[in-house]
Amino acid sequence: MRLLLLLTSLIFLSSSLNAYTNINMYGTGMFLPYSIGIIGYIKKHFPILEANITGISGGAICSILYTQEDDMSNPDTIWDYTIGKEINEIALYKDLRVFQKNIGNNLKLRYRNAPRDFNNISVISTNVNTMKNEKISHFSNIDDLIDFSLCSTYIPFVSGDTMGRQYKGTEYMDGEIFRDDKYDKKHTCPTTISIHRKMWGRKFNMNNYLYTNKQISRELFNYGWEDTHKNKNELFKCITNTKNKIYLGKILSQK
Numbered sequence: 001m002r003l004l005l006l007l008t009s010l011i012f013l014s015s016s017l018n019a020y021t022n023i024n025m026y027g028t029g030m031f032l033p034y035s036i037g038i039i040g041y042i043k044k045h046f047p048i049l050e051a052n053i054t055g056i057s058g059g060a061i062c063s064i065l066y067t068q069e070d071d072m073s074n075p076d077t078i079w080d081y082t083i084g085k086e087i088n089e090i091a092l093y094k095d096l097r098v099f100q101k102n103i104g105n106n107l108k109l110r111y112r113n114a115p116r117d118f119n120n121i122s123v124i125s126t127n128v129n130t131m132k133n134e135k136i137s138h139f140s141n142i143d144d145l146i147d148f149s150l151c152s153t154y155i156p157f158v159s160g161d162t163m164g165r166q167y168k169g170t171e172y173m174d175g176e177i178f179r180d181d182k183y184d185k186k187h188t189c190p191t192t193i194s195i196h197r198k199m200w201g202r203k204f205n206m207n208n209y210l211y212t213n214k215q216i217s218r219e220l221f222n223y224g225w226e227d228t229h230k231n232k233n234e235l236f237k238c239i240t241n242t243k244n245k246i247y248l249g250k251i252l253s254q255k
Contacts, residue, residue, distance in 0.1 A: 020052045020120070021239055022192035025066075027176030028058025030092060030209055031197040033075060033217040035062050037224025038195050040072035046232060048239070054122045054135070057176040059195065060149035063123070064107060068116045068142075075221035079214055081110055089213035096159045104150050108143050115142035125152040126178050128164035128171035133178055148172070193238045200227040 028035045039062050042048070055063030061082070065072060072078060083090070084102045122137040125148060139145040151172035154165040164171030197204070202223060208216065228235070 020050045021048050023048070023051050023053045023066075024192050024194045025053065025055045025059030025062045026194065026196040027056055027174070027179075028062070028197065030090070030212050031204065031220060032058045032061065033079075033212070033220040034197050034202075034224040035059065035195055036065065036072065036078060037075070037221035037226075038199075038228045039066045040078075040221070041225045041228040042066075042235070043069070043072050045229070046235060052120050052122070054124065055149065055152065056124045056179060057153050057174050060123045060125075060152040060175070061103065062195070063121050064118070064145065064149060067118050067121060068111055073225075075218045076214065078221075079217055082106055089211070092210045093158060096155060100150055100154065100159045100165075104146055107146050111142045111146075118142060118145050121145065123148050123152050124175040124179070125154075125167075125172040126164075126175055128173055131178060133175055134172070193235060200231055202227055 025035065025039070035058060043066060053063045053066065055061070065078070065082075079087075082103050083099060084106060087095075087098065087102065090096070090099055118139065121139075122135050123145070124133050124135045126132065127134050136148055139148065148167050151165045151167045152175040154160065154173045156163045156173050159165070162171070164173040166172075208220070212220070
C-alpha cells in the first residue's frame, strides 16, 4: 500500500513538474500596446519556463512577439519593427490596411533568418464560410504563423476590401468577433493567465478605442507594464507548474 501511494505521489509530482502553464492572449483592438506592455513585463521580470500560448486577434501578434523577442522593454523600438518607423499614427477606420500590410511584411523580414521556436503557439481565427472559430496549432514556418495571425486580426471591409483574408484557400477574419468565452474584467485565474486590456481594471480614454500614435502607444505600453508590476502576485497565483512556481518564487523573493 505504501509503495502504491509513493508511486502515485511520484507520478503526480512528475506531471506537475512537466505541466505547461496556459497563456491566452485575447483581442486588443487599438490597445495592442497595452497588451504588449503586459507581455513585455512578463518576459523581462516574470519569465515562464514552459507555456502553451493561444493568440486571438491582436493577441496573435502578441504571441509572436512574446516567443520571438528577447527584450520587449522599449515601446518605440517595438513600434518601429512592427508598424514601421515611417508611420506616426493609426486611425481605426482609415489605417488598418496599412497596419495589416506593414506588420506582416516587417515581422517576416525580422524573423526570416533565425526564427525562435513557435511550436507552443495556437492561433484562433473565424472561418468566413462557416462563421465559426478555428484553432490552428501547427505551422510549417514562421511566415505561415504570421499569415494566419494576420487572418485573426482581419476586420471585414476595414482591414481590406473583402470579408476575410485568404489562408490556404479559405477566407478567415478576426477571431475575436465570434469568441464565446467572454473574459471577466479582472479575473485571470485559476487555470490560465488570460491577457487582455480589462484584466487589471484600468479605465481608458474613449479616444483610445479609435486612434493611436507613437506617443499614445508609449503611454499605453507603460500602463500595461506598470499594471502588471503592481499585480505580479496575482499572476503568480495562476502558475500551476511546480517548476515555474519554484523558479518564479525565487525571483519574486529577490525583488
